[in-house]
Amino acid sequence: MNALGAAHSRLQATAPRQSAAGLSWISIIRLGLVQTALGAIIVLTTSTLNRVMVVEYALPAMLPGVLVAIHHAVQMLRPRLGYGSDMGARRTPWIIGGMAVLAIGGVTAASAVALMSLSLGWGVALAALGFFLVGLGVGAAGTSLLAMLASMVEAERRAPAATILWVMMIMGFAVTAGVAGKLLDPFSPMRLIAVTAGVSLFAFLLACLALIGLERGARAPVAHEGPRPEFSAVLREVWADPAARRFTIFVFISMLAYSAADLVLEPFAGEVFGRSIGQSTALAGMQNGGTLVGMIIMAIFGSGLFGARLASLRGWMFMGCLASAAALVALAMAAELQAAVSLETLYVLLGLANGAFAAAAIASMMQLAGAARTGTRMGLWGAAQAIAFALGGFGGTVVCDLARWMLGSAEHAYAAVFLGEAALFVVSALIATRLAVSRLPNLRMSPMKEAIS
Known part of the structure; x- marks a missing residue:
């Protein structure tokens, strides 16, 4: 056996043992409630606060760009956090701890944005701390939650279970955006803090209630026996897997395309189309609602009930990425198209396309997660x-x-962002055709008894 194979065998020998029982569908839905709680806080920090800084305060779009970049940069710690979750006896403390940090970060970020109206310097400094905490909380809770799902659910249930989690997270996005949009009009800094604090507290309590007793008697990791493997060795083992490495590249390119519009969609609606903060937040809710429907459509047709061709995960990722590119091109031309197609319709279409490719990517991720090193x-x-x-x-x-500086037009500036995203989605579609995934496994579900077992 070569050196890599020997190392792999040693690492496998120290992998956590699993108990026989897996999570029921009801328990999977409870995990989905944790994702809903995550989404509720995230949508306020990455969409609504960004809109306030750019439109209400007339600050450069780069400021929220830097703050959200901090939130995402902190999540580079996810492999290390997942490794820590793999090594422990339970994942629940990682999830609850992460949710607590996320909730505190969300309130801190909202307070910082309110402070910017009085002192820009102190407000930005406090916002950097808030977004750092948001990123740390999302990394700890989100990674451990997905690892719990992959390690505690039978193989044939993993993909639909992951889809359920993401659908429920998008529900958190959509419901929170819609409700918060109504509560934030008319806008005031204190109203922003109050709404964010209320959402954050509710989300934390929901996550805690959903997790009570979930790991008890189910397929949870137990403490390691023998020498504890080094993080660097575990990471090298995972990266050595060609399928995992190629999927990592797809995730990077497709998410680069997906995220480039995150911080400009709400300001776009405000600057180019004159929408209020409540209206633009509601538009974000409509987009997330479209994403939710796109995920559900992919889950239904990807189940194989309508033929094997429609169950191809590669096909859904390919077509979803191309459809996302087309929707972004339409958004770039929104001012010219508004007589024929409403802005609301374009936001929903973008959400539908994003949801279809994202659901297929999530199902693929669960196929590739493997039984060992799941958290990593x-x-x-x-x-x-x-x-x-x-x-x-x-x-x-x-x-x-x-x-905006070069073209002297807000409309053309936003169009440049949308067209650049569309090009990245086309590249993602091409990469998707080479991924080592095929279709969702058969659930072999029988009768109502199986539906809840």
């Missing part, structure tokens, strides 16, 4: 996504500001 694998892909989001969010705002 999830952490690697989470880190790729985080780096892409940091570069994409900041890069989108930089391109927007530079294009």
